Amino acid sequence: MFQTLADLSAAGTTLGVRVDINSPLEDGELADDSRVRAHLETLSELLDRGARVAVLAHQGRPGGDEFATLASHAARLDELLDAPVDYCDATFTAAARERVDALENGECVVLENTRFYSEEYMEFDPETAADTFLVRELAPALDAFVNDAFAAAHRSQPSLVGFPVRVPGYAGRVMEQELEVLGSIESTTTPRVYALGGAKIVDSLDVARSVLERGFADHVIVSGIVGNAFLLADGVQLGAASAHVVNERSDRAVKRAGDLLDEFGSRIHLPRDVAVERDGERVELDLGALPSQNAAMDIGAKTIAAYGEFLDEAGTAICNGPAGVFEDERFATGTRELYEAATHSGYSIVGGGDTAAALRRLGVEGFDHVSTGGGAALRMLTGEPLPAVEVLRANRHSA
Ligand SMILES: Nc1ncnc2c1ncn2[C@@H]1O[C@H](COP(=O)(O)OP(=O)(O)O)[C@@H](O)[C@H]1O
Numbered sequence: 001m002f003q004t005l006a007d008l009s010a011a012g013t014t015l016g017v018r019v020d021i022n023s024p025l026e027d028g029e030l031a032d033d034s035r036v037r038a039h040l041e042t043l044s045e046l047l048d049r050g051a052r053v054a055v056l057a058h059q060g061r062p063g064g065d066e067f068a069t070l071a072s073h074a075a076r077l078d079e080l081l082d083a084p085v086d087y088c089d090a091t092f093t094a095a096a097r098e099r100v101d102a103l104e105n106g107e108c109v110v111l112e113n114t115r116f117y118s119e120e121y122m123e124f125d126p127e128t129a130a131d132t133f134l135v136r137e138l139a140p141a142l143d144a145f146v147n148d149a150f151a152a153a154h155r156s157q158p159s160l161v162g163f164p165v166r167v168p169g170y171a172g173r174v175m176e177q178e179l180e181v182l183g184s185i186e187s188t189t190t191p192r193v194y195a196l197g198g199a200k201i202v203d204s205l206d207v208a209r210s211v212l213e214r215g216f217a218d219h220v221i222v223s224g225i226v227g228n229a230f231l232l233a234d235g236v237q238l239g240a241a242s243a244h245v246v247n248e249r250s251d252r253a254v255k256r257a258g259d260l261l262d263e264f265g266s267r268i269h270l271p272r273d274v275a276v277e278r279d280g281e282r283v284e285l286d287l288g289a290l291p292s293q294n295a296a297m298d299i300g301a302k303t304i305a306a307y308g309e310f311l312d313e314a315g316t317a318i319c320n321g322p323a324g325v326f327e328d329e330r331f332a333t334g335t336r337e338l339y340e341a342a343t344h345s346g347y348s349i350v351g352g353g354d355t356a357a358a359l360r361r362l363g364v365e366g367f368d369h370v371s372t373g374g375g376a377a378l379r380m381l382t383g384e385p386l387p388a389v390e391v392l393r394a395n396r397h398s399a
C-alpha cells in the first residue's frame, strides 16, 4: 500500500504537492478549469490543516500549442481556494526555494511549469529522477511530497517519481480515489462494456488486448479514430483521408487491430455507419457506401443504436475517448448520444482529459466516476503499473 493524507502530520510542514492541472487553453489562458477544481479537496484539506504548500504541475508539452506558464492556473486557484495562492515564475532555483521558505502556515505558492525544464520531459527510474536538478535542488526545501497527479501518474518524470526517494511521499485525495475506483474494475458487475474512442490509438489497443485477454471485457465497442483503425483492419475501404488520420498516429495500428479481431472478434464491435462532411453538412454513410473522399469524423445513427443496446444492458461501462470530432457540433452527435447511453448502465466510468471536456461541453452528466486521467486511466485499465504510484508504494520513508 501507500501513505495517504490520513498518515500525514500536515500542520507547519512544507509540502511539495504535485497536481495535474494540464488543461485546454485559449490564447494562453485557462479555458477549462475542471482539473484545477479536481484538486481543491486535497489543497483545501492541507491548507486548512496548516501546511505550507508548494504546488508542482506541468502544462502542455515543449513545442506544443498548449505549452504555457502556470500563471493563469495560479490565479484560478487563488479565486477558488480560501487560502492565499501566489505564483512563482521559477521551479527549483534559489528564487523558488526562497519563495517556498517564505510560506506561512496555510499559504500556497504555485511554482512554474515543471516542463519549462528539459529533464522533466524525460523518463527516469526514481533514483535517477531524484538526482535531477529539479528534485535535488527543491527537495531540501520540503518536509514531504504529496502526489495528487493521477492523470500524469503514467509518466516516470522527475517531478512525479523523484521526490519520494528524498522525502516521505503521500497520495493525495484524487490519487487515492482514482486508484480505488480504477483499481477494482475486475470486481465490478458484468457484463462489462469497454467503449474505446478518441485519438489515443496505441493506448486503446493496449487496453483492448489487456481486458480481452484477461476476460475483463465482455464487449469492446470502438469509435473515434480507434474505431476507424478497426474498420480498416476489417477491410472496410474508408478512404485515403481516414486511413491517413489513422496511420499518421501509428503505422502498426491497423495490423494490431486486425490481430485483435482475429483473436477476439466475437467480443469486439465495430461501427456500422460513419459520418463525413459533404458540402459543409454532416452526411451519414453505411459501410457499403464507402470509400469517402472526406474522413470519417463520427459514428452514425445505426452504430449509436447498436452500441446503445450493449450499454443499456451493461452491468459496468468503462469509457474513454470521444466517438467523433465533438469540437465540431456537426460531429458531436456520436459522443453525446453514446455517452448518454453509457450513463444508463449499472455503473459507469469515464476517463480522459478531452473526453471529460467533451461531456461538459455537451451537457452529458450522470457518470458514476469521471476520472481526471486519460492515458493514465487507460494504463491503469490495462493492469500496467503506474510509475508515480509504484514509487509511493515503495514507501522509502516511514510515516
Ligand atoms: N473520427 C475522428 N477523427 C478525428 N479525430 C477524432 C475522431 N474522433 C475523435 N477524435 C478526436 O479525439 C480527440 C480526443 O481523443 P483523446 O485524446 O484520445 O481523448 P482523451 O484526452 O479523453 O483521452 C478529440 O480532439 C477528437 O476531436
Ligand SMILES: O=C(OP(=O)(O)O)[C@H](O)COP(=O)(O)O
Residues within 6 Å of the ligand: 020, 022, 060, 061, 151, 152, 155, 352, 353, 354, 372, 373, 374, 375, 376
Ligand atoms: O493530459 C494528460 O494526459 P491525457 O491527455 O491522457 O489525459 C496528462 O496531463 C499527461 O500529459 P502528457 O500526455 O503531455 O504527459
